[in-house]
Amino acid sequence: MLLFTRPLPKLASSAKAFDAAGLDAVGAATCDIVYVKSERNAISTFLAETRVDVIIVTSVYAVDAAEDAVQSLIEKAVPNSSLPLIIAVGDATAKKLHHALCAIPQQISPLVILTPEIHTSEGILAMPLLNEAKGKQVVIIKGEGGRQLIADGLTAKGASCQSFCVYRTEQLTDPIYTKCWKVEDVRGIIATSEAMAMQLIHSQGHAILSLPWLTVSERIAVSLRKRGVTEVFVCHRATDQALIAWVKDNWEY
Missing domain, CATH: 3.40.50.10090 (Rossmann fold)
Structure with a gap:
């Protein structure tokens, strides 16, 4: 077993x-998993006031907030304008993002969703496209208490990073199992x-x-x-x- x-x-x-x-x-x-609605609202407010180059989504549990964020960008975008590059930490996150964001208006430039070769924070920082991060505005959508490695690494490369913790994990009093063992x-x-x-x-x-x-x-x-x-x-x-x-x-x- x-x-x-x-x-x-x-x-x-x-x-x-x-x-x-x-x-x-x-x-x-x-x-x-417990969601933090105030942080989801804060993303839309931030995007309304700030031009963003990259959105990094670190978990499947951050996808709903990312969907709201991208939809708010699409609604205010003008024809042929470009959307931020989206980086998903892994295949499951990328798949959920593709499913959530498949209905993109044709007048908007296609949405690009990439994943790192190794599905970790270290893998994201190693992506060649982030080597020249100086001057980039990056939004990181993550969980509360999660690692700061991505933000610290990109800041060291000269990027400006804003993190939004849209969910948190709460430890259960006792584990829940799918069957007796x-x-x-x-x-x-x-x-x-x-x-x-x-x-x-x-x-x-x-x-x-x-x-x-x-x-x-x-x-x-x-x-x-x-x-x-x-x-x-x-x-x-x-x-x-x-x-x-x-x-x-x-x-x-």
Whole structure:
């Protein structure tokens, strides 16, 4: 059996994906997502007063706010004007953005949505198109308490960055699981964020440290090793499909 972490809003869909792939897996939600409406409104106000070159969307949970922001830009745009470049941190975020923004008026220049080669903050900063960030106005749509690496890195390159924290994660009192399970049945753990990994360790104790772990960045892997996990692997894509493919290619299930 596999044990994987997801925030509560994504738990059911991920469990369905693992089940459809023929993998015996139990999902664990250690946190929920709470949206911050005031920050979403603040984005539209900022865009009404400021010309923006790049919008960076760091999570699927930031997509709705990004959609509102882009729609407000489209409404005030003149024919043949250009829209900001949009960078999505990963495939799932990009796919949701494409779906949300597919109805773009023909008189507006096409919307460009790009993803980095490695789906992390480090991957975004490594994108060649951001090497010449000096003088660029960048809006970062993210979660409350998230990393400041993108803003700090782009500011160091001479960009002007404005971050909007449109959601926050709230730790659940007890994890919610998709089905009953026992630690002795688990043969591998998939952790898609450092916070959820640490919450899972806190709830389950040292019993799960000896199991093989799969995570989505070397940064999280380093953190897990420091906590005592001896066998950690990295898949640089956080989608259900990428994780399932990695497991089928590398673990015997």
